[in-house]
Amino acid sequence: MPKTERWMLDPNHPNPDLIAQAATMLQLGQLVAFPTETVYGLGAAALNADAVQGIFTAKGRPSTNPLIVHVADIAMARSLVVNWSDIAEQLAAQFWPGPLTLIFNKHSSVPDMTTASGSTVAIRVPANSIALELIRTFGGPIAAPSANRSGHLSPTTAEHVLEDLEGRIDAILDGGPCSGGLESTVLDLTSSPPRILRPGLVSLVQLQSIIGDIVMSNLDSPGNSPALSPGLQLRHYAPKTALECAQDSAEADFLVNLYETAGLKVARYGIVLDPAEAAMKLYADLHELDRQGWDRIIVVLPPDEPAWAAIHDRLLRASAEEE
Ligand code: TXA
Numbered sequence: 537m538p539k540t541e542r543w544m545l546d547p548n549h550p551n552p553d554l555i556a557q558a559a560t561m562l563q564l565g566q567l568v569a570f571p572t573e574t575v576y577g578l579g580a581a582a583l584n585a586d587a588v589q590g591i592f593t594a595k596g597r598p599s600t601n602p603l604i605v606h607v608a609d610i611a612m613a614r615s616l617v618v619n620w621s622d623i624a625e626q627l628a629a630q631f632w633p634g635p636l637t638l639i640f641n642k643h644s645s646v647p648d649m650t651t652a653s654g655s656t657v658a659i660r661v662p663a664n665s666i667a668l669e670l671i672r673t674f675g676g677p678i679a680a681p682s683a684n685r686s687g688h689l690s691p692t693t694a695e696h697v698l699e700d701l702e703g704r705i706d707a708i709l710d711g712g713p714c715s716g717g718l719e720s721t722v723l724d725l726t727s728s729p730p731r732i733l734r735p736g737l738v739s740l741v742q743l744q745s746i747i748g749d750i751v752m753s754n755l756d757s758p759g760n761s762p763a764l765s766p767g768l769q770l771r772h773y774a775p776k777t778a779l780e781c782a783q784d785s786a787e788a789d790f791l792v793n794l795y796e797t798a799g800l801k802v803a804r805y806g807i808v809l810d811p812a813e814a815a816m817k818l819y820a821d822l823h824e825l826d827r828q829g830w831d832r833i834i835v836v837l838p839p840d841e842p843a844w845a846a847i848h849d850r851l852l853r854a855s856a857e858e859e
């Protein structure tokens with residue numbers, strides 16, 4: 537078991553000595569968690585299969601679930617793919633650095649371990665200076681899933697990461713809370729038209745302003761079959777406490793009353809009115825509710841509208857039954 541080093545960094549001026557130490561750890565094949573603008577990632581050298589294997593072990597992640605590779609710029613992304621396209625160029629120019637993950641056919645330099653033996657690779661440029669300095673100083677791509685044990689909530693603070701992974705990873709760069717709070721949008725560019733596999737902080741409407749023709753995988757559609765995106769099984773992103781969604785506040789009242797009558801301690805979680813603020817708070821609040829020890833969490837679903845797609849998706853997954 538490694539001792540987990542925790543280093544505090546100012547996201548506006550990351551200390552270059554600490555970044556250099558973390559980059560050296562990555563060169564040695566070790567695991568370093570770092571902040572991104574969405575959630576914390578658990579990083580390893582993406583082109584080193586043994587190092588990447590360590591991510592799967594630390595998270596308890598099924599080896600069938602591929603990783604997102606984090607790069608510093610378009611040039612680094614292009615070195616990992618065989619089919620960089622005009623569409624990719626336009627999307628990258630508009631949204632990178634930022635919470636958009638693009639899926640391409642992979643270059644042979646990307647190990648099977650990173651892509652779970654698939655022929656495609658997921659890539660993004662994170663909009664966080666600690667993450668970017670780490671990639672640049674390391675000098676290559678960093679594979680990083682969310683820095684939580686498999687199936688748990690994604691971490692939006694260093695404390696969340698340590699709760700799940702202390703003693704299982706070599707270091708964490710603590711840059712404070714993540715500004716976005718919800719994972720990136722995953723867009724598959726190998727299918728035609730491009731398909732959103734996971735809604736996220738970049739919305740369908742934003743993507744459509746750059747490329748008109750896009751399809752959205754619904755939660756229950758075949759697009760979410762294990763073959764297409766192995767990590768996107770229905771139950772995911774779940775707190776430890778049972779969570780149930782209500783369509784409106786009357787249904788929430790009914791459910792709260794029902795469970796309280798049965799003797800359960802019920803938390804009613806209200807989503808704030810602004811989607812970006814709601815995203816930033818959601819996981820942090822669910823982590824906190826888990827700590828408080830309720831028997832059940834009741835959430836009123838936000839409107840079924842494009843701006844709320846990512847939050848809708850995560851709440852439905854969080855409330856899904858175990859498979
Ligand atoms: O915001 C994010 O995306 C964060 C930060 C750390 O970048 N990362 C993240 O990684 O959420 P992870 O591993 O927790 O979720 C990545 C999702 C998984 O559902 C995985 O199955 C899917 O992306 N994915 C990765 N590579 C893929 C591929 N080649 N084809 C289809 N789906 C892929």
Ligand code: MG
Pocket residue numbers: 681682690
């Ligand atoms: Mg994850």
